[in-house]
Amino acid sequence: MDYMMDxxxxxxxxxxxxxxxxxxxxxPRKQDTLSVTKRLQTELMQLMMSxxxxxxxxxxxxxxxxxxxxxxTGPEGTYYDGLTFKLTFSFPxxxxxxxxxxxxxxxxxxxxxxxxxxxxxxxxxxKWSAVYNVQSVxxxxxxxxxxxxxxxxxxxxxxxxxxxxPVEYKRLMLARHRDLDEV
Amino acid sequence: MSGQRQGFRPPxxxxxxxxxxxxxxxxxxxxxxxxxSATGVFTSTAPQRHLNFRMPPLQTQTAEALATLQKLSNEYxxxxxxxxxxxxxxxxxxxxxxxxxxEIFVRKTAVLPQKYSHxxxxxxxxxxxxxxxxxxxxxxxxxxxxxGRILEELTxxxxxNNLLNQAGFAEHLYEDFVQETLNxxxxxxxxxxxxxxxxxxxxxxxxxxxxxxxxxxFRLLTSAWMKTHVEAYQPFLLxxxxxxxxxxxxxxxxxxxxxxxxxxxxxxxxxPAGLAVEILYLDRSVGVEVNxxxxxxxxxxxxxxxPDAPTFRLLYRPGHYDILYKIEDxxxxxxxxxxxxxxxxxxxxxxxxxxxxxxxxxxxxxTYLEIPGMSTPFVPVTPxxxxxxxxxxxxxxxxxxxxxxxxxxxxxGDIGGFRPSKYELEAEFHPSPMPNLPFQxxxxxxxxxxxxHFRNSDFQPEMWKPDTADSGRGxxxxxxxx
Numbered sequence: 001m002d003y004m005m006d007x008x009x010x011x012x013x014x015x016x017x018x019x020x021x022x023x024x025x026x027x028p029r030k031q032d033t034l035s036v037t038k039r040l041q042t043e044l045m046q047l048m049m050s051x052x053x054x055x056x057x058x059x060x061x062x063x064x065x066x067x068x069x070x071x072x073t074g075p076e077g078t079y080y081d082g083l084t085f086k087l088t089f090s091f092p093x094x095x096x097x098x099x100x101x102x103x104x105x106x107x108x109x110x111x112x113x114x115x116x117x118x119x120x121x122x123x124x125x126x127k128w129s130a131v132y133n134v135q136s137v138x139x140x141x142x143x144x145x146x147x148x149x150x151x152x153x154x155x156x157x158x159x160x161x162x163x164x165x166p167v168e169y170k171r172l173m174l175a176r177h178r179d180l181d182e183v
Numbered sequence: 184m185s186g187q188r189q190g191f192r193p194p195x196x197x198x199x200x201x202x203x204x205x206x207x208x209x210x211x212x213x214x215x216x217x218x219x220s221a222t223g224v225f226t227s228t229a230p231q232r233h234l235n236f237r238m239p240p241l242q243t244q245t246a247e248a249l250a251t252l253q254k255l256s257n258e259y260x261x262x263x264x265x266x267x268x269x270x271x272x273x274x275x276x277x278x279x280x281x282x283x284x285x286e287i288f289v290r291k292t293a294v295l296p297q298k299y300s301h302x303x304x305x306x307x308x309x310x311x312x313x314x315x316x317x318x319x320x321x322x323x324x325x326x327x328x329x330x331g332r333i334l335e336e337l338t339x340x341x342x343x344n345n346l347l348n349q350a351g352f353a354e355h356l357y358e359d360f361v362q363e364t365l366n367x368x369x370x371x372x373x374x375x376x377x378x379x380x381x382x383x384x385x386x387x388x389x390x391x392x393x394x395x396x397x398x399x400x401f402r403l404l405t406s407a408w409m410k411t412h413v414e415a416y417q418p419f420l421l422x423x424x425x426x427x428x429x430x431x432x433x434x435x436x437x438x439x440x441x442x443x444x445x446x447x448x449x450x451x452x453x454x455p456a457g458l459a460v461e462i463l464y465l466d467r468s469v470g471v472e473v474n475x476x477x478x479x480x481x482x483x484x485x486x487x488x489x490p491d492a493p494t495f496r497l498l499y500r501p502g503h504y505d506i507l508y509k510i511e512d513x514x515x516x517x518x519x520x521x522x523x524x525x526x527x528x529x530x531x532x533x534x535x536x537x538x539x540x541x542x543x544x545x546x547x548x549x550t551y552l553e554i555p556g557m558s559t560p561f562v563p564v565t566p567x568x569x570x571x572x573x574x575x576x577x578x579x580x581x582x583x584x585x586x587x588x589x590x591x592x593x594x595x596g597d598i599g600g601f602r603p604s605k606y607e608l609e610a611e612f613h614p615s616p617m618p619n620l621p622f623q624x625x626x627x628x629x630x631x632x633x634x635x636h637f638r639n640s641d642f643q644p645e646m647w648k649p650d651t652a653d654s655g656r657g658x659x660x661x662x663x664x665x
Contacts, residue, residue, distance in 0.1 A: 035392055046353075046355055094391075096356075097395050115246075116246075118250065126431075126438075127430060127435055130403075131352050
């Protein structure tokens with residue numbers, strides 16, 4: 001076509017170049033949320049296939065993959081032996097570069113958790129890195145139940161009683177614990 | 184994947200807010216935090232965003248409210264302007280930036296552009312050192328322009344997954360990051376040799392998804408390298424083990440690279456690629472020039488194994504890295520024929536003609552015709568083929584309908600920009616700058632842009648004298664009063 005020929009004559013001499021750079025730049029342009037979704041799907045698969053004892057997690061029923069509910073079981077030989085705890089995960093759009101917000105839903109009496117369920121754990125804050133995931137967070141929290149960091153408590157009373165008065169600790173802990181269905 | 188808790192955050196919680204803040208700040212160098220007073224109440228300099236939060240009276244503040252504030256504070260990040268990786272620009276800008284600074288900086292930045300003609304800014308978001316290295320790695324490979332070499336790198340980086348596995352990273356967690364690096368490498372490889380500019384690379388690196396993934400990949404590589412070469416790095420760590428250091432300083436996103444991390448990254452990624460890095464340190468140390476340190480492969484005696492290894496350069500100012508270029512590097516980056524033409528054309532069009540296209544064609548062309556020599560530079564096409572009489576300009580068919588007297592000044596195509604044509608200048612053609620443009624129009628002769636009056640021996644600039652000005656006004660006032 002004449003028009004086409006005309007057109008090609010009038011293009012810049014570096015048009016080849018332009019074509020190349022567009023090709024180079026537009027190829028894998030992922031939306032942020034898209035890669036978050038992909039990553040969370042991978043994590044879900046991994047969680048369902050591995051059988052780590054005492055932990056589980058699943059996206060909420062609302063179809064939003066950015067909100068999950070997790071469960072951990074208190075490890076044997078700790079105050080929390082046999083109790084189950086529910087947690088909520090909410091993932092930011094720039095996950096996994098930034099950590100999810102994790103809260104205890106089940107009321108828990110623990111030196112590093114406050115009465116609103118907020119948790120003080122380094123890997124959920126400044127030590128978060130992109131290779132942590134839901135599973136490693138759940139495992140860390142599970143071990144936190146048995147080994148609190150009493151040096152930086154959110155619940156000062158619990159930190160004090162932990163070693164000093166196991167009986168009182170257990171009493172207060174059980175008094176606070178409620179299975180989520182009863183709440 | 185290590186499921187173990189890595190130790191705890193030092194004291195600091197919603198109940199002890201004053202101690203939390205500095206820690207959060209320390210973990211993100213370059214990121215400031217709103218000032219807090221001892222009670223946890225924002226001082227008046229708190230940023231706008233926080234002022235929207237209605238502050239209840241101090242006594243009634245619940246733990247909830249404090250927690251909300253704490254959360255806002257933890258998540259606060261100042262808006263940092265600019266692209267993740269900027270365009271290459273003249274390093275005169277650095278000199279200008281420091282012109283009012285300390286004398287040492289002034290001296291050092293004044294001589295910087297002589298050796299390092301260009302630089303590129305990298306966003307200071309806590310990843311700048313990582314980003315600067317990563318970008319330069321890709322750009323240098325692109326500059327070398329050897330497809331085979333890039334594909335070799337691709338293979339090498341793929342095989343480095345073994346290193347990641349060895350360090351205990353789970354493949355399903357790192358594969359997405361690695362994939363972005365491999366994608367970009369293969370795109371560069373297959374864009375050669377036609378793609379000669381940095382537009383594609385710049386665009387990829389300004390895409391947060393791609394950029395973050397590549398940086399994370401390189402962080403993990405560095406961590407894995409350090410963990411598998413403990414003996415080389417442990418002596419530099421005073422308190423931490425290599426494992427702890429990687430967990431707190433290398434792996435977390437937005438933690439700035441330190442010297443030891445830089446070393447490990449260069450050892451793992453740059454040197455095995457046959458590249459070398461030179462870091463220029465701009466600081467207040469004594470000297471007339473920036474200090475430099477070159478990282479390159481050396482034999483046992485400390486002599487460089489390959490002194491001619493392609494080298495890229497970073498400018499380090501305490502807490503921040505940018506990318507520097509030597510003149511010859513920039514020349515190499517712009518050496519393709521298409522760019523050569525642009526290099527000539529830009530000064531020609533902008534130096535002499537910029538005002539021309541903006542003038543509407545219908546306006547008084549005769550003004551321009553009065554300017555002798557105005558037409559000469561405008562026919563830069565094959566000067567040999569051009570004689571004044573048979574001036575059937577080959578510029579374009581449209582223009583050839585103009586006679587010599589109507590001057591082909593009409594803008595064709597884009598107004599204001601450089602309009603590329605299929606004609607190129609001959610290699611030897613150098614337009615002499617302003618050959619004979621005396622600009623002797625009446626308008627110009629009388630304007631203050633005409634410097635001719637300086638040549639007049641009797642020239643005396645008009646001077647403002649405060650006395651006369653004052654007395655004059657006073658006199659005037661007096662007279663008006665009378």
